[in-house]
Amino acid sequence: xxxxxxxxxxxxxxxxxxxxxxxxxxxxxxxxxxxxxxxxxxxxxxxxxxxxxxxxxxxxxxxxxxxxxxxxxxxxxxxxxxxxxxxxxxxxxxxxxxxxxxxxxxxxxxxxxxxxxxxxxxxxxxxxxxxxxxxxxxxxxxxxxxxxxxxxxxxxxxxxxxxxxxxxxxxxxxxx
Amino acid sequence: xxxxxxxxxxxxxxxxxxxxxxxxxxxxxxxxxxxxxxxxxxxxxxxxxxxxxxxxxxxxxxxxxxxxxxxxxxxxxxxxxxxxxxxxxxxxxxxxxxxxxxxxxxxxxxxxxxxxxxxxxxxxxxxxxxxxxxxxxxxxxxxxxxxxxxxxxxxxxxxxxxxxxxxxxxxxxxxxxxxxxxxxxxxxxxxxxxxxxxxxxxxxxxxxxxxxxxxxxxxxxxxxxxxxxxxxxxxxxxxxxxxxxxxxxxxxxxxxxxxxxxxxxxxxxxxxxxxxxxxxxxxxxxxxxxxxxxxxxxxxxxxxxxxxxxxxxxxxxxxxxxxxxxxxxxxxxxxxxxxxxxxxxxx
Numbered sequence: 001x002x003x004x005x006x007x008x009x010x011x012x013x014x015x016x017x018x019x020x021x022x023x024x025x026x027x028x029x030x031x032x033x034x035x036x037x038x039x040x041x042x043x044x045x046x047x048x049x050x051x052x053x054x055x056x057x058x059x060x061x062x063x064x065x066x067x068x069x070x071x072x073x074x075x076x077x078x079x080x081x082x083x084x085x086x087x088x089x090x091x092x093x094x095x096x097x098x099x100x101x102x103x104x105x106x107x108x109x110x111x112x113x114x115x116x117x118x119x120x121x122x123x124x125x126x127x128x129x130x131x132x133x134x135x136x137x138x139x140x141x142x143x144x145x146x147x148x149x150x151x152x153x154x155x156x157x158x159x160x161x162x163x164x165x166x167x168x169x170x171x172x173x174x175x176x
Numbered sequence: 177x178x179x180x181x182x183x184x185x186x187x188x189x190x191x192x193x194x195x196x197x198x199x200x201x202x203x204x205x206x207x208x209x210x211x212x213x214x215x216x217x218x219x220x221x222x223x224x225x226x227x228x229x230x231x232x233x234x235x236x237x238x239x240x241x242x243x244x245x246x247x248x249x250x251x252x253x254x255x256x257x258x259x260x261x262x263x264x265x266x267x268x269x270x271x272x273x274x275x276x277x278x279x280x281x282x283x284x285x286x287x288x289x290x291x292x293x294x295x296x297x298x299x300x301x302x303x304x305x306x307x308x309x310x311x312x313x314x315x316x317x318x319x320x321x322x323x324x325x326x327x328x329x330x331x332x333x334x335x336x337x338x339x340x341x342x343x344x345x346x347x348x349x350x351x352x353x354x355x356x357x358x359x360x361x362x363x364x365x366x367x368x369x370x371x372x373x374x375x376x377x378x379x380x381x382x383x384x385x386x387x388x389x390x391x392x393x394x395x396x397x398x399x400x401x402x403x404x405x406x407x408x409x410x411x412x413x414x415x416x417x418x419x420x421x422x423x424x425x426x427x428x429x430x431x432x433x434x435x436x437x438x439x440x441x442x443x444x445x446x447x448x449x450x451x452x453x454x455x456x457x458x459x460x461x462x463x464x465x466x467x468x469x470x471x472x473x474x475x476x477x478x479x480x481x482x483x484x485x486x487x488x489x490x491x492x493x494x495x496x497x498x499x500x501x502x503x504x505x506x507x508x509x510x511x512x513x514x515x516x517x518x519x520x521x522x523x
Contacts, residue, residue, distance in 0.1 A: 040256040040271040041231040041306035042335060073270045077198060077342055078208045080270050113257070115268035119196060119208035125266045127259040162255040 024057040025098060027141055027149040029173015035069045036166040037084070038159075043166070046071050052151065052171060054092075054103070054141065061092040061103055065135070067167070074118075082115040086157060088135035100142040103153075109135035111159045133158030149175035188258055190218045192265040196273055197280040198346050200402055206348070206410055208273070210264040213280045219265055222254040222275055226282050227301040227331075229254045229275060233308045235324070235332070248305060248330050274346040275306070278333060281351040288401050289359075292461055294468050298362045299355070304331035320344030320411075323357035326375065329368045331358075342410045349398040349407020356394030363468070364475045374480040382481045384432035387440035389483040392447030393471060395420060399448060400455055400464040418445055420452040426484070426513050443483075446512055450487050453508035454494055457501055466493050487512070488519045495521050 028051070035048040048069035055062045065088045072081040092105025111131045118124040137155030144150055151171045158164050194210035201207060215225040222229030233251030256275065257268035267273045289296045321344050322332040331354055333345040344350045358368070364386075365372040374386040395418065399405055405421035416422075418441065430443040455463035470490035479485045491509055495502045506522035 039269045040254055041229075041275065042271070071269075075341055077206065078270075078273060080267070080273065082268060113268060115257075117196070117266050117268070117273075123208075125259075125261050127261075127266060127268050129257070129259070129268070162253070 024055070025175055026053070026055045027151065027173050027175045028053040029149060029151060029171045031151065031153075031169045031171030033067070033167040033169025035067075037069060037071060038163045038165055039071075044071055048167065048169070050169070050171070052173070056092075056094045056101060056103075058094045058101070061094040061101075061105065063090045063092055063103065063105060063137075063139075064088070065090070077119070079118040080115060082113060084111060084113045086111040086135075088157065090135060090137065098143065100140055103137070103139040103141065105139075106134060106136040109133045109157045111157070113159070131159035131163070133160060133163075143175055144172075147174055147176070149173050188220065188265070189260050190220055191216070192219060192260045193263045195219060195265040195276045195280070196267060197277040198273070198342065198348060199277075199280065199284075200348060200404065204404070206342070211276075211280045213276065213283050215283050215286075216276075216279050219258070219276070220254075220256050222256065222279065224279065225301060226279065226286070227303045229304050229306060230308075231255075231306050233305050235305070235308050235310050235328075246324065246326050246328050248303075248308065248324070248328055251305060251308060254306070270343075271306070274333070274343055277346045277348065278304070278331075278351050281348045282355060284348075285352050285355050285397070285401055289464070289468075292465050294465060296359060298368055299358045302329055302331060302358060302368070304333060306333045307335055308332060321347075321350050321354050323354045323361075325357065325361045325365075325372065327369055327371050329358070329361075341413070344411045347407065347411045349402055349404060350411065352398040352401055353394040353407075356397030357390060359397065359468070360390050360393045360471065363471050373478065377480060379481070381432040384438040384440060385443075385483050386480055387438070388430070388432075388443035389447055389471075389474075389486055391440045391444030392451075393444075393467070395444060395448035396451040396467045397464065399452060400460045400467065403455075403460045405452055417441070420445060420448040422449070423511075424449045425511060426515065428515065447483070447487060450508060450512045451490070453512070454490065454501075454505060457504055457508075458494070458498070462497075466490060466497070469493050484513055484516050487516075488521070491519055492521050 031050045033048045035046050036043040037046050046069050048067050050067035052065045067086045070083045086109055088109035090105035090107035092103045095102045114128040116126045135157040137153050139153035141151040154168045156166050195213055196208055197211045198208050199211055217224045230251040231254055234249040236247055238245050256272045258265050258272050286296050320334045324330045362368050374383050377383055398407055399420050406419040408415050408418045424446045426446045432438040451463055451467050470486055470493055473489045474486040491505055494505055
């Protein structure tokens with residue numbers, strides 16, 4: 001059984017039929033991801049929370065993403081707490097029928113990182129920096145009934161030239 | 177074409193005057209503090225006179241070569257995120273703190289030992305790999321720092337296995353311990369990249385026994401240069417067997433008989449404890465100089481299968497320096513090596 005057929009059965013004929021007929025659709029939602037965050041020396045796996053919005057006049061699409069993640073480490077000697085917010089805009093190729101559309105896209109990304117380092121009861125500093133980079137992703141999306149939508153994606157994004165983060169996530173949202 | 181790879185943030189000063197690192201203060205407490213690292217000329221990419229750092233890479237065994245040699249396939253260039261605030265470099269990630277601590281510790285042990293007349297220069301430079309992949313080797317994530325001799329001459333740092341305590345790779349004692357292995361290799365093999373003669377012995381028990389002295393010597397370098405008898409406590413509080421001020425004594429079970437399952441740390445701790453006895457009678461500086469001289473003398477005798485001979489040589493050298501040490505040091509020798517015949521120096 002193909003994923004498309006499975007989703008068609010699960011989602012009900014009316015909603016799917018309605019979506020297939022449209023030449024364009026839009027989705028927006030919330031997404032949870034496993035985020036492989038490149039540190040200076042390795043990739044650390046951390047969870048991330050994001051929102052996305054897509055406008056899909058097939059065979060093209062435009063997608064905007066905002067992703068938040070955090071990595072914290074503390075012990076008796078120091079604590080370093082880093083937050084990272086990334087905004088990206090992607091121009092995409094959209095293929096398939098509405099029950100499941102495949103998105104392949106790339107675009108610019110801006111990542112703002114903010115780290116607070118504490119190394120004694122009185123010594124602490126917060127450092128914030130912004131890095132421009134690129135973002136690319138492969139995503140699948142489809143309807144869940146008439147108004148809801150799902151999305152699954154795998155992606156990569158750079159911070160500057162040398163730091164490359166990877167993510168794998170799934171989300172739930174609305175469509176219109 | 178979408179190639180907006182420009183970097184918004186300005187690159188920080190590559191050679192800041194001070195960098196945050198874990199260190200032991202004069203009051204004996206370990207803490208994070210700003211420290212100079214003069215040899216680190218590029219703090220962002222971890223490059224300097226003591227060696228270059230690489231992220232990842234691969235440790236592999238040449239299975240089809242005649243000697244099945246080990247090699248390191250270099251990983252990518254390090255790229256640390258940090259900023260300089262009031263002349264102090266502050267890392268944006270734990271890895272930066274770990275790596276600067278590593279480099280600062282090497283810088284400090286180099287200055288300490290060279291200042292005492294122990295020539296460490298043949299050890300440098302020594303590159304390091306952070307979290308390399310291992311192919312066919314028995315490393316685990318619990319082994320957080322290591323020295324790879326056998327012609328490779330490389331330090332390996334691995335991420336922390338126990339998140340709540342100080343990572344082993346950021347423990348100044350552990351880094352000094354690993355440096356001790358590199359120095360041992362230079363003292364006994366004659367060259368940083370040379371294969372040690374005992375590693376080529378046909379008797380695996382010989383190599384294992386030298387491993388015990390090697391581990392003990394590494395602990396001596398760590399404990400004596402830090403003047404801390406139990407540096408493991410910072411990272412592995414449950415491990416109490418490495419305290420060199422305790423009453424470790426050699427017995428027959430500590431010597432290798434079965435090459436498949438030998439623990440070199442038990443006998444190594446006895447050797448390091450004997451060196452700590454000497455430190456208690458003299459000073460950390462005098463003790464570390466004599467410890468290195470004794471390894472030099474033991475290596476000259478090529479007594480690879482008799483590592484207790486190193487302890488006899490340490491005794492001889494110490495008593496030759498100061499006759500007043502004879503009685504207390506001979507007593508310490510007897511306590512640490514009760515099954516060893518009385519050395520000539522004590523007769």
